[in-house]
Amino acid sequence: EPEVTQTPSHQVTQMGQEVILRCVPISNHLYFYWYRQILGQKVEFLVSFYNNEISEKSEIFDDQFSVERPDGSNFTLKIRSTKLEDSAMYFCASSRDRTETQYFGPGTRLLVL
Amino acid sequence: EDQVTQSPEALRLQEGESSSLNCSYTVSGLRGLFWYRQDPGKGPEFLFTLYSAGEEKEKERLKATLTKKESFLHITAPKPEDSATYLCAVMKTSYDKVIFGPGTSLSVIP
Numbered sequence: 171e172p173e174v175t176q177t178p179s180h181q182v183t184q185m186g187q188e189v190i191l192r193c194v195p196i197s198n199h200l201y202f203y204w205y206r207q208i209l210g211q212k213v214e215f216l217v218s219f220y221n222n223e224i225s226e227k228s229e230i231f232d233d234q235f236s237v238e239r240p241d242g243s244n245f246t247l248k249i250r251s252t253k254l255e256d257s258a259m260y261f262c263a264s265s266r267d268r269t270e271t272q273y274f275g276p277g278t279r280l281l282v283l
Numbered sequence: 284e285d286q287v288t289q290s291p292e293a294l295r296l297q298e299g300e301s302s303s304l305n306c307s308y309t310v311s312g313l314r315g316l317f318w319y320r321q322d323p324g325k326g327p328e329f330l331f332t333l334y335s336a337g338e339e340k341e342k343e344r345l346k347a348t349l350t351k352k353e354s355f356l357h358i359t360a361p362k363p364e365d366s367a368t369y370l371c372a373v374m375k376t377s378y379d380k381v382i383f384g385p386g387t388s389l390s391v392i393p
Contacts, residue, residue: 174326201379213327213370215380226379261326268379269314274326 172196174275176262182281183252191247191278193262202245203263203272204237206230213261219245220268252282285310287384289371295390296361304356304387306371316354317381318347319370327370330356361391 175194183189195202204216217227219237234250245264249256259279263272286309296302308316315334319327331340333349340347344365346357356369368386375382 176326203379203381205381212385213372213383215382218379220379228380259324269374271315271317271329271332272381273329274319276326277324279324 172198174262174264174273176260176275176278178278179276180279180281182283185254185282186251189249189252189280191249191260191262191280193245193247193275194243195245195262195264196273197243199264199266199273201225201265201268201272202237202239203265204247205261205263205274206258207261207277208258216247249280252280254282256280257282285373285375285382287371287373287382289369289384289387291387292385293388293390295392296358298362298391298393299360301357301359301361303358304369304389306354306356306384307352308354308371308373308384309352310373310375310382312376314374314376316349317372317374318345318354318356319372321368321370321386323368327372330369358389361389363391363393365389366391 177192202219207213217231218225236248259277261277262275265272288307290305318330321327331347336351368388370386371384372381
């Protein structure tokens with residue numbers, strides 16, 4: 171069964187460094203998303219992406235965040251200058267259509283020191 | 284303000300003891316309601332999508348139902364492997380994002 175994959179599974183970085191989190195969505199899906207989950211808290215929406223552009227973003231997704239689909243398979247989230255409060259699990263998700271179920275990847279655990 | 288709440292926060296059941304989890308939502312223009320299962324340190328695993336009041340979906344020991352204000356996830360004769368956090372989430376008609384509830388942590392004791 172097709173699934174969303176994410177790399178790396180864990181990432182440790184120093185405050186102020188840039189990180190890139192990578193995702194391979196399900197192959198016939200057209201909509202891509204990033205969510206995050208701070209330890210012990212709810213899963214929170216960050217951004218949705220369709221047709222090579224951002225279609226919606228939350229207030230969390232400020233100028234230090236960016237997303238890109240550099241080729242036909244990968245979808246990336248870049249955090250330009252990490253802060254301590256960026257430490258969280260980051261989940262990528264994809265869906266065939268805007269109205270359909272979003273399928274989530276296993277997550278990348280980001281720790282900012 | 285859009286809101287999704289879940290109760291109870293935690294539930295401990297004996298193996299075989301059936302129960303229900305509740306998800307209450309306040310959103311304008313519901314497009315769909317989703318149930319996911321999340322194991323510790325893992326991503327949400329899709330269980331069900333419900334689109335309209337009165338709809339029901341079943342999968343093995345799980346059954347999800349939807350009304351205009353809430354959804355229930357019924358667990359019949361649970362097994363220890365059903366232990367996980369169950370997340371409810373809603374999607375509005377005007378947005379792409381899914382709004383998650385805080386989850387119910389279920390423990391099934393052998």
